[in-house]
Amino acid sequence: MAIYDPTKRPADAFDTHTHLNDEVFWHDVAAYWARARESRVMEMNIVGYDTVGNQRAIEIAREFEGANAIVGWQPEDIRDFDEKALETLREQLNDPVVVGVGEMGLDYYWEENPSKEDQIVAFKTQLELAKEFKKPVTVHSRDAFDDTYSVLKASGVEEFGGVMHSFTGDAEEAKRFLDLGMYISFSGIATFKNAHEVHEAVKAVPLDRILVETDAPYLAPTPFRGKQNEPMYVFQILTNLAEQLGMTYNELAKITTENAHRLWQIEA
Numbered sequence: 026m027a028i029y030d031p032t033k034r035p036a037d038a039f040d041t042h043t044h045l046n047d048e049v050f051w052h053d054v055a056a057y058w059a060r061a062r063e064s065r066v067m068e069m070n071i072v073g074y075d076t077v078g079n080q081r082a083i084e085i086a087r088e089f090e091g092a093n094a095i096v097g098w099q100p101e102d103i104r105d106f107d108e109k110a111l112e113t114l115r116e117q118l119n120d121p122v123v124v125g126v127g128e129m130g131l132d133y134y135w136e137e138n139p140s141k142e143d144q145i146v147a148f149k150t151q152l153e154l155a156k157e158f159k160k161p162v163t164v165h166s167r168d169a170f171d172d173t174y175s176v177l178k179a180s181g182v183e184e185f186g187g188v189m190h191s192f193t194g195d196a197e198e199a200k201r202f203l204d205l206g207m208y209i210s211f212s213g214i215a216t217f218k219n220a221h222e223v224h225e226a227v228k229a230v231p232l233d234r235i236l237v238e239t240d241a242p243y244l245a246p247t248p249f250r251g252k253q254n255e256p257m258y259v260f261q262i263l264t265n266l267a268e269q270l271g272m273t274y275n276e277l278a279k280i281t282t283e284n285a286h287r288l289w290q291i292e293a
């Protein structure tokens with residue numbers, strides 16, 4: 026297992042999906058931000074999930090250099106995604122620090138989640154907003170591959186683009202989303218020894234479509250698995266993926282940062 030060595034890692038990195046707006050970070054965002062920058066994680070997308078999380082993402086992006094906000098409603102929370110929440114989301118999408126729409130999608134894993142029908146309605150509504158605002162989408166999909174693919178395909182996602190976040194599918198599933206013009210982002214799951222299908226997906230994704238993320242505070246990578254994740258751990262995800270791909274850390278950090286700039290139209 027490759028271990029992070031800061032003396033051999035001068036390249037800057039981009040955490041494309043993190044939740045510094047989560048309660049576990051909110052008390053001291055500045056400290057976690059500083060820790061990330063010490064590890065040369067110089068840019069990150071703060072991803073929302075409901076009205077409060079979205080507003081916090083915007084506040085962080087306004088305050089910290091290199092931070093961007095992505096705002097939307099994740100499937101677990103769409104019971105509160107009513108007309109008022111939709112109007113608030115529209116207002117938030119007009120903020121200049123907002124670069125994308127999400128986290129949205131489908132999650133059929135938990136029985137207590139909203140119904141599949143309600144999730145699909147909320148997903149389609151946000152895809153329509155993405156088309157209107159011409160912003161890429163960040164898509165969550167868990168135990169819902171076929172429906173996620175069908176909804177994305179019907180939406181004409183090629184017009185505004187997006188990313189499958191924390192991808193956990195196999196190589197064939199990755200290729201189907203790639204055919205829709207989507208990027209594929211890998212989290213700490215891709216560093217787990219038993220994640221064989223994800224390892225194959227890593228190798229199947231073209232280098233101009235691959236992204237990295239922490240999804241902090243969740244899914245800490247090996248060798249930090251089981252601990253609270255944070256943006257600084259992008260270094261270990263990049264180290265591990267570079268090893269899988271036969272590349273150097275610096276090569277992959279540069280490629281994934283350039284890909285993030287292209288997708289979210291961020292000036293370098």
